[in-house]
Amino acid sequence: MIRNLLCGIGAALLLVGAAARADDNDAADQKVAAEKAKVQQDTATVRADRTKVRADHEQVVDDRQQLAKDRAAHDKDAVAADKAKLATDRGTMKSDFQQERADKKQRREDRQELRRDRREDRREDRKDRH
DSSP states (O other): HHHHHHHHHHHHHHHHHHHHHHHHHHHHHHHHHHHHHHHHHHHHHHHHHHHHHHHHHHHHHHHHHHHHHHTTTOHHHHHHHHHHHHHHHHHHHHHHHHHHHHHHHHHHHHHHHHHHHHHHHHHHHHHHHH
16 A cells, blocks of 8 residues: 555656656747857857967968068068968958957857846746746
8 A cells, every 4th residue: 555655656756757847848948958059059160260260370470481581582572472472361360360259249149148048938937836
């Protein structure tokens, strides 16, 4: 008798837990999950941009060193070519840096949106509990 009662209580607790977990998959939770995935994607994009900017910076440094070597060798044709390459590489670096800043801004906005969605979801959960 007691064993049946304990088994019944255990089964009821399992059903209540499963129902609570099934209820957690409402629209607000899905929105939070989507925002979280978006923030993770933004973070990956920012990391890729940062790597690109670093590579561009190294290229600009190499261009400057090559320009200095060509100037020291008094090679006017190579100096002109190095200046042109340095200008294009600087432009590339600046555009990549601006893209990185834009992606960081987007990530910041998405994080704020995620926080707002989480707060809204918690409010709904509190309201549902009462």
